Amino acid sequence: MRNRRRTEDDMHNRERWLISYADFITLLFGFFVVMYSVSSVNEGKYKVLSETLTGVFNAPQRSVEPITVGEHTSRPDAADSQIVAPPVAQAPANDADGEQGRSQALQSIANQFQDEFETLINQGLITVETSSEWIELSLQNSLLFGSGNAEPHYDAFPVVESIARILVGHDNAIRVEGFTDNQPIRTSAYPSNWELSAARAAAIVRLLAQNEVDPQRMAAIGYGQFQPVARNDTAEGRSRNRRVVLLISRDASIRGAVR
Known part of the structure; x- marks a missing residue:
């Protein structure tokens, strides 16, 4: 067993x-x-994935370093200098003799703005006003920047690119003005609203220059909170006051337009 x-x-x-x-x-x-x-x-899926990745990595850079005017002073490097100084546009479209011809060309630019930004105008994000000497293109800050920031967010790029496409074939002087509400700001980069508004105006000038608008045509100005278009005691009023305005002159001389 x-x-x-x-x-x-x-x-x-x-x-x-x-x-x-x-x-x-x-x-x-x-x-x-x-x-x-x-x-x-x-x-098939591999080809789609490959083309997608190629498009992403070959896409142009969409960023603008904000201008620091506080304790840390930024210095543009060689790459920035090359971007900000593109070749001067050689295709002025409003060479007609006399003030009448330039006024007609100015009205044509205004009409192009109206057609290009019809949707944003209806949403109250952009306004276009014209006179015999200026076009005033006003863009709400929410369309361009984050709160207390002078670096354009991603949605600002197609808007500025559309503006540049309309302006690049003309020689009109362009004055870019930055405005804020009356809420105080005090950071190392922006000690007050003066610096913040000026940096925002300069950022838009740099974006226009990147899109081949002649830098010699442009000027950047910051007004801070001191030129409001609405009351600052309501959220809606403060939102209207936070804006960037492009003044497009009938004339070609930027110094003459600023004075």
Whole structure:
């Protein structure tokens, strides 16, 4: 009886390797299934993914470093200098003799702004006003910048690019003005609203220059909170006061337009 039990135990011990072997075969099968699935690439999906990644990495950089006017003074490097100084546009479209011709060209620019920004005008984010000597294109701050910031956010780029496309073929002087509400700001970068408004105006000038608008045509001015268009004791009024205004002159001389 004891020998029979020992024989059964010996047979059981000799067959234990089959369990390990079966586990190994199962894992090996699973490994080959995974390898096969990985090697079976959908060519169409791969092509779409490849084109998407190529478009992302080859897209132009959409950022403008805010101008620091407080404790930390920024110095433009060589790359920035190359961006801010593009070739001078050589295609003035309003060379007609006399004030009448330039006034007609100015009205044509205003009409293009009205058509390009019809949706944003209806939303109250952009206004266009004209006179015989100026176009006043006013953009709400929420369209361009974050709170207390002079770095344009991503949605600002297509707006400024559209403005540049309209202006690049003309020689009109452009004065970019920055305005804030009366809420005080005091940071290392912007000690007051003067610096913040000036930095925002300069950021828009730099974006226009990046889009081939001649820098010699432009000036950047900051008014802080001291030229409001609405009351500052309501949220709606403060929102209207936070704005950037582009004044496009009938004339070509920027110094003459500023005076």
